[in-house]
Amino acid sequence: MREGQEISPEERDALIAQARQAQAERRLPSPVRMAGNFTKAVVKHTFDGLKKVDFTTYQRRLNQCNGCKPPKGFRVEKRCTHESCGCYIDKKVWWASEECPLGRWDGV
DSSP states (O other): OOTTOOOOHHHHHHHHHHHHHHHHHSOOOOHHHHHHHHHHHHHHHHHTTSOBOOHHHHHHHHHHHHTOOTTTSOEETTEEOOTTOOOBHHHHTTBTTOOOTTSTTTTO
16 A cells, blocks of 8 residues: 555455554553563662663664564553563663563664
């Protein structure tokens, strides 16, 4: 489909169904699991002296997360849906003590 090109109602419905399916496959971890993940991250961040990364590293990390979208990735809106995460990405990428659960920030 090209920009400005009309699509049929059937095609539109199929695209919507496909998007919903992709999102359904990437649900957030349970609230209990997210609370545990967040607690671990806060403890790690605290023991690291609450250090943040520089703006360039922040941008690079965020760019890696922006490319991690369903159906194969884990970013859904502003959150990471990986089972060991569930975080708000724009917050986590600032913390020097944190890492991507998929190892995508290595060398970033």
